[in-house]
Amino acid sequence: MKLIFEKSRPGRTGVLPPEPDVPEAPPLPAGLLRSSLDLPEISESEAIRHYTALSRRNLGVDNAFYPLGSCTMKYNPRLNEVLARLDAFRNSHPLLPASVVQGNLQLLYELQRVLSLVTGLPAVSLAPAAGAHGELTGLMIAKKYFREKGEERDVVLTPDSSHGTNPASAAMCGYTVTTIPSGPDGRLDPEELKRRLSPRVACLMLTNPNTLGIFEKDVVAAGGLVHEAGGLVYGDGANANALLGKALFSSMGFDLVHLNLHKTFSTPHGGGGPGAGALAVTDSLAPYLPSPVVGMNRNGYAFISPEKSIGRIRTFHGNFGVLVRAFAYITALGSEGLEEATTQAVLNACYLRKRLEGHYHVAYPSPSKHEFVLDDSGLPHGVTMIDVAKRLLDYGFHPPTVAFPLIVHGALMIEPTETETRETLDEFADALIAVRREAESDPELVKTAPHSTPVRRLDEVRAARKPDLGYDFNAVATAATGEKGTTEIKLIVDGALTGAENMARDEALLAEGRPVVRFYRWSPPCVSIGYFQDPARDIDLEFLKRKGIDFVRRPTGGRAVLHEHELTYAIVLPGNFLPSGIVPSYRKIASVFLAALAEWGVRGELKGPAGRPDRSGSCFASVSAYEITVDGRKIIGSAQVRRRGVVLQHGSLLLAVDYDRQAACLRGPSACTAEELREKMTGLYALKGEIGIDTLVEGISRAFESEFGVRLTMH
Amino acid sequence: MSTKENPAAFRYAASHEWLNASGGSAVCGITDYAQRQLTDVVFIELPPVGKKVKAGDRAAVVESVKSVSDIYAPVSGEITEVNSRLADAPELVNSDPFGEGWLFKISLNDEGELQRLLTKEGYEKTIQGEKA
Numbered sequence: 001m002k003l004i005f006e007k008s009r010p011g012r013t014g015v016l017p018p019e020p021d022v023p024e025a026p027p028l029p030a031g032l033l034r035s036s037l038d039l040p041e042i043s044e045s046e047a048i049r050h051y052t053a054l055s056r057r058n059l060g061v062d063n064a065f066y067p068l069g070s071c072t073m074k075y076n077p078r079l080n081e082v083l084a085r086l087d088a089f090r091n092s093h094p095l096l097p098a099s100v101v102q103g104n105l106q107l108l109y110e111l112q113r114v115l116s117l118v119t120g121l122p123a124v125s126l127a128p129a130a131g132a133h134g135e136l137t138g139l140m141i142a143k144k145y146f147r148e149k150g151e152e153r154d155v156v157l158t159p160d161s162s163h164g165t166n167p168a169s170a171a172m173c174g175y176t177v178t179t180i181p182s183g184p185d186g187r188l189d190p191e192e193l194k195r196r197l198s199p200r201v202a203c204l205m206l207t208n209p210n211t212l213g214i215f216e217k218d219v220v221a222a223g224g225l226v227h228e229a230g231g232l233v234y235g236d237g238a239n240a241n242a243l244l245g246k247a248l249f250s251s252m253g254f255d256l257v258h259l260n261l262h263k264t265f266s267t268p269h270g271g272g273g274p275g276a277g278a279l280a281v282t283d284s285l286a287p288y289l290p291s292p293v294v295g296m297n298r299n300g301y302a303f304i305s306p307e308k309s310i311g312r313i314r315t316f317h318g319n320f321g322v323l324v325r326a327f328a329y330i331t332a333l334g335s336e337g338l339e340e341a342t343t344q345a346v347l348n349a350c351y352l353r354k355r356l357e358g359h360y361h362v363a364y365p366s367p368s369k370h371e372f373v374l375d376d377s378g379l380p381h382g383v384t385m386i387d388v389a390k391r392l393l394d395y396g397f398h399p400p401t402v403a404f405p406l407i408v409h410g411a412l413m414i415e416p417t418e419t420e421t422r423e424t425l426d427e428f429a430d431a432l433i434a435v436r437r438e439a440e441s442d443p444e445l446v447k448t449a450p451h452s453t454p455v456r457r458l459d460e461v462r463a464a465r466k467p468d469l470g471y472d473f474n475a476v477a478t479a480a481t482g483e484k485g486t487t488e489i490k491l492i493v494d495g496a497l498t499g500a501e502n503m504a505r506d507e508a509l510l511a512e513g514r515p516v517v518r519f520y521r522w523s524p525p526c527v528s529i530g531y532f533q534d535p536a537r538d539i540d541l542e543f544l545k546r547k548g549i550d551f552v553r554r555p556t557g558g559r560a561v562l563h564e565h566e567l568t569y570a571i572v573l574p575g576n577f578l579p580s581g582i583v584p585s586y587r588k589i590a591s592v593f594l595a596a597l598a599e600w601g602v603r604g605e606l607k608g609p610a611g612r613p614d615r616s617g618s619c620f621a622s623v624s625a626y627e628i629t630v631d632g633r634k635i636i637g638s639a640q641v642r643r644r645g646v647v648l649q650h651g652s653l654l655l656a657v658d659y660d661r662q663a664a665c666l667r668g669p670s671a672c673t674a675e676e677l678r679e680k681m682t683g684l685y686a687l688k689g690e691i692g693i694d695t696l697v698e699g700i701s702r703a704f705e706s707e708f709g710v711r712l713t714m715h
Numbered sequence: 716m717s718t719k720e721n722p723a724a725f726r727y728a729a730s731h732e733w734l735n736a737s738g739g740s741a742v743c744g745i746t747d748y749a750q751r752q753l754t755d756v757v758f759i760e761l762p763p764v765g766k767k768v769k770a771g772d773r774a775a776v777v778e779s780v781k782s783v784s785d786i787y788a789p790v791s792g793e794i795t796e797v798n799s800r801l802a803d804a805p806e807l808v809n810s811d812p813f814g815e816g817w818l819f820k821i822s823l824n825d826e827g828e829l830q831r832l833l834t835k836e837g838y839e840k841t842i843q844g845e846k847a
Contacts, residue, residue, distance in 0.1 A: 029831035030771030030787050031729030031841075531776070531783045532758035557758075558781035580845050581752045582782045626780060640782035643773075 014044035069413025072263035105301035120250030123286030134258025134277025153202035186364035223253025242370035245339025265326035376410025381443035391449035496523035499552030526550035556639035727838035
């Protein structure tokens with residue numbers, strides 16, 4: 001389907017912005033101003049249709065089971081959306097004084113309180129914007145805590161099954177990370193932990209249940225060992241949806257824990273945000289919490305900076321909309337409801353695991369909680385777990401997480417949403433079992449899946465390494481699909497026009513600033529002169545008049561040219577399509593023409609500069625630097641103009657040269673004799689015989705597509 | 716030609732103009748980086764004295780290698796003087812961009828605008844970005 005930018009037409013609009021009701025600010029400096037905002041210009045109906053069409057092609061929680069392990073695609077009640085959009089929540093400016101937003105503060109205060117209740121840890125900060133941000137905040141607190149105690153602790157321990165963010169956050173905070181290998185049952189091995197403990201250890205970071213979905217049954221013992229060694233135990237609460245209402249983090253020996261509110265407390269997430277990574281800590285760490293927390297004073301609820309706070313870690317007060325949803329979820333369910341959600345999450349995962357056990361290999365036999373991990377052992381005919389995941393798309397299911405955790409080869413990590421019905425779970429299990437059978441009977445079908453989706457299998461390496469998700473100045477880039485030339489550039493093929501029309505069109509395209517390639521011709525024949533040329537001095541205007549030759553000034557540089565038997569091109573490109581600097585840009589565009597000439601069997605050459613350019617416009621300068629020549633004679637002459645970061649280059653591919661007429665047009669210092677011109681110019685037809693205009697346009701267009709890696713589309 | 720240091724006392728626009736302010740007026744030109752990008756300048760069109768420009772308006776036009784490029788006013792004000800030597804010796808822009816190759820002088824409407832221009836360091840970061 002077309003991207004929204006491809007549907008855009010200049011001047012089309014779907015909204016009427018209101019008159020500004022505030023004073024206009026003084027203008028920004030030139031360097032910060034843009035002449036084009038690069039926004040699509042379409043009607044309201046087109047916008048609605050576009051996004052509806054996109055949403056139909058998407059596979060999400062609204063149209064399919066979405067068992068994405070580790071991500072906790074929890075049920076998101078629609079009511080939460082209504083509540084988060086309440087006027088007073090949505091329209092409160094974060095700089096409003098506490099006295100006028102007491103209700104909002106009360107919500108934050110109450111949320112801190114319930115999160116404290118469900119973790120068992122007394123103090124809570126709602127500031128972190130995501131789980132990993134919560135980790136970083138917790139580790140910064142640990143750092144300050146130990147520094148104030150006068151202890152030098154610079155090591156953080158993480159199990160090899162941990163979320164990648166754990167070691168990353170520790171490294172970001174300046175700690176050295178030591179990895180603990182998991183035991184044969186997929187759990188933390190207390191002996192391995194003991195071996196790595198030392199007075200340098202600041203923290204053990206532990207996820208419980210761990211990323212295999214297995215409960216760390218030795219968590220209390222492990223915590224005891226760390227505490228004995230003087231360290232802290234950090235809890236990654238990413239899997240708290242398997243514990244909520246069943247076990248307290250405090251009872252398991254955790255000193256700090258972050259909760260991914262967007263997972264455990266059910267707010268929509270994915271695509272990178274927004275999240276919330278509330279952090280709960282013990283009494284002894286409470287004074288270090290980031291500023292501000294919400295407390296109470298004689299005026300009511302107030303923002304308070306804890307006594308030894310590590311300071312602000314985020315602007316304002318966290319992702320407030322996410323916090324509202326989390327609070328709504330918690331208060332709607334109550335303690336019994338939260339516990340019930342946990343039970344359902346674990347039950348659904350265990351049910352699926354049981355149904356799949358005979359068909360796929362479960363990576364670790366230990367009992368699992370809210371998620372479990374299959375591995376690729378036993379998959380036949382070289383079929384991989386990625387193939388299985390892709391094939392699931394054909395059955396209408398979003399695939400589970402693949403290739404995580406890293407300690408499992410060919411991992412498929414399944415985490416069903418807690419609200420899924422038994423029927424849905426059965427359909428999913430049936431589909432996975434069917435894929436397993438297909439892997440036996442028709443492995444190619446699985447290996448080449450998906451077959452029924454709007455896009456087929458992507459080039460994963462290219463999609464990950466060179467994600468092409470934006471668009472370049474109205475040239476439309478599509479996501480990496482493995483197709484060549486995904487950027488579309490407009491191609492215009494005009495007929496023969498007057499000089500004024502031709503230059504007006506080029507100038508309009510330059511002003512519009514969109515990438516475009518234009519071909520055109522001239523009728524009547526026309527002399528064009530450069531921006532700085534003096535026609536009275538350089539052109540025999542009488543001769544032009546007598547012969548009915550048109551006359552026009554170009555916006556570009558260079559000297560006078562008679563346009564008669566030629567194909568003219570104009571290329572408009574925003575600067576980012578071209579190497580910076582004028583000469584490199586000539587070279588880049590010349591590569592197009594050199595390639596096209598080569599196709600027609602003509603060996604062209606890009607002439608370099610011959611000393612300092614001549615200002616006189618004299619005949620010696622008529623083959624100037626960066627023209628394309630054949631055996632020293634010019635065959636394509638070009639010139640540029642650059643305005644506001646956009647380049648227009650136009651030029652002539654000479655087909656046949658009437659040397660006498662060409663010479664007769666020029667006078668003054670720039671005059672040339674026909675003989676001189678014969679030495680300096682040639683036409684393509686003299687070299688290769690007549691070639692049709694369509695063939696020339698086609699050849700140059702193909703060369704342009706290949707040199708610029710784009711697709712030209714006719715308009 | 717060796718690279719010329721961007722003077723620390725000057726201010727810069729991301730579109731590669733420099734400005735050297737003193738009192739209520741300023742001298743403007745294009746940077747060494749800009750003249751290298753242009754290569755040999757052969758023609759320069761300067762604004763008429765007395766012309767009022769806004770920051771970001773086209774103030775001058777140069778031609779090099781048959782390429783015509785706009786030069787923008789870094790600040791708003793009135794053109795008070797132009798470098799008349801450039802008509803016959805445009806190469807000064809290449810050989811001495813921060814000195815004899817200056818383009819025009821401008822009286823400042825609002826000295827506050829100077830704060831919105833780039834420092835030497837800020838400008839050099841911008842160039843690094845362009846090269847990348």
